[in-house]
Amino acid sequence: MFIHINAISVMTSSSSSQVITEYGKQNIFGRETQPQLVEDYTSYPEEAEKTNGRWAMIGMVSLLVSYFTTGQIIPGIF
Numbered sequence: 001m002f003i004h005i006n007a008i009s010v011m012t013s014s015s016s017s018q019v020i021t022e023y024g025k026q027n028i029f030g031r032e033t034q035p036q037l038v039e040d041y042t043s044y045p046e047e048a049e050k051t052n053g054r055w056a057m058i059g060m061v062s063l064l065v066s067y068f069t070t071g072q073i074i075p076g077i078f
Contacts, residue, residue, distance in 0.1 A: 019027045066075055 019029065021027065063073070067073055
């Protein structure tokens with residue numbers, strides 16, 4: 001009577017951890033990185049909203065300036 005034990009040997013190195021299965025295959029898993037806290041992080045949607053508002057104001061000011069200087073809404077077209 002044989003007792004078959006599925007043993008997994010674990011070898012660790014400085015770059016990654018390697019697991020060798022009972023069939024002799026090697027599985028290489030990446031290391032999990034440590035979470036980082038960035039104190040002055042601003043989210044993308046907030047910055048995109050600010051930028052969109054700024055460009056809209058530049059467009060409105062340029063529209064008003066062109067209307068007051070030429071009398072046309074879009075000079076050359078209207």
